[in-house]
Amino acid sequence: MNAAAFLPVPELAGAGVRLRALAARDVDALFALHSDARVMRYWSFTAWTAREQAVEHIARLAREREVMEFYPWVATRPDSDTLIGTCSLFGIHHEHARGVIGYALAPQFWGRGLAGAMLQPALDFAFDTLDLNRIEADIDPLNIASCKLVERAGFQREGYLRERWRVGGGVQDTALYGLLRMDWRGVATAT
Numbered sequence: 190m191n192a193a194a195f196l197p198v199p200e201l202a203g204a205g206v207r208l209r210a211l212a213a214r215d216v217d218a219l220f221a222l223h224s225d226a227r228v229m230r231y232w233s234f235t236a237w238t239a240r241e242q243a244v245e246h247i248a249r250l251a252r253e254r255e256v257m258e259f260y261p262w263v264a265t266r267p268d269s270d271t272l273i274g275t276c277s278l279f280g281i282h283h284e285h286a287r288g289v290i291g292y293a294l295a296p297q298f299w300g301r302g303l304a305g306a307m308l309q310p311a312l313d314f315a316f317d318t319l320d321l322n323r324i325e326a327d328i329d330p331l332n333i334a335s336c337k338l339v340e341r342a343g344f345q346r347e348g349y350l351r352e353r354w355r356v357g358g359g360v361q362d363t364a365l366y367g368l369l370r371m372d373w374r375g376v377a378t379a380t
């Protein structure tokens with residue numbers, strides 16, 4: 190399968206956020222996000238230390254999207270083009286009607302309901318446009334904000350996977366969350 194077979198990454202809107210495709214011009218804001226220890230505390234790779242890592246990341250995703258279906262969004266405020274966070278749908282298996290969601294928000298935007306506002310259109314797209322039935326989230330159980338965020342959206346904690354990740358010399362567990370189409374009730378709107 191090639192990129193021509195996949196939908197383009199669509200522009201979507203939530204309360205106080207806009208989602209658009211990740212682009213080369215996002216390199217500095219993406220580097221700021223992934224080099225911030227607060228953002229990376231529970232992430233699946235260590236904090237970036239060089240801008241080149243952001244350049245390579247964007248280039249790699251563009252290459253992978255030639256052969257693999259996933260939707261890498263950048264979140265911005267509605268009146269701005271500047272990245273304030275990211276949201277992606279990946280691990281898509283149409284034969285099983287499932288996918289995985291991941292997200293991060295710059296710390297200055299935490300606590301305003303924007304993370305929920307970012308998930309809302311991405312999940313609507315997953316269920317309504319991609320016709321998926323199940324979305325998973327793989328969360329470090331110590332990441333309380335992320336656990337609460339998905340629980341508010343209707344995700345259920347379905348499993349606990351021990352020592353699933355090795356990151357920066359440490360070991361992290363996974364709380365595996367699942368959201369079925371029938372569970373989806375939307376998430377809190379932004380303030």
Ligand SMILES: CC(C)(COP(=O)(O)OP(=O)(O)OC[C@H]1O[C@@H](n2cnc3c(N)ncnc32)[C@H](O)[C@@H]1OP(=O)(O)O)[C@@H](O)C(=O)NCCC(=O)NCCS
Nearest residue numbers: 228231292293294299300301302304328333334335337338
């Ligand atoms: C996960 C993330 C997107 C959540 O965004 P946010 O703006 O902090 O989300 P909210 O303000 O809606 O908080 C979600 C809930 O967690 C609670 N919370 C936030 N930080 C908390 C903390 N340190 N301890 C306990 N509860 C916390 C909030 O009170 C809220 O609870 P409520 O639903 O009962 O009101 C954001 O924290 C983030 O980008 N973290 C870094 C990247 C990351 O870990 N991504 C997820 C990987 S699985």
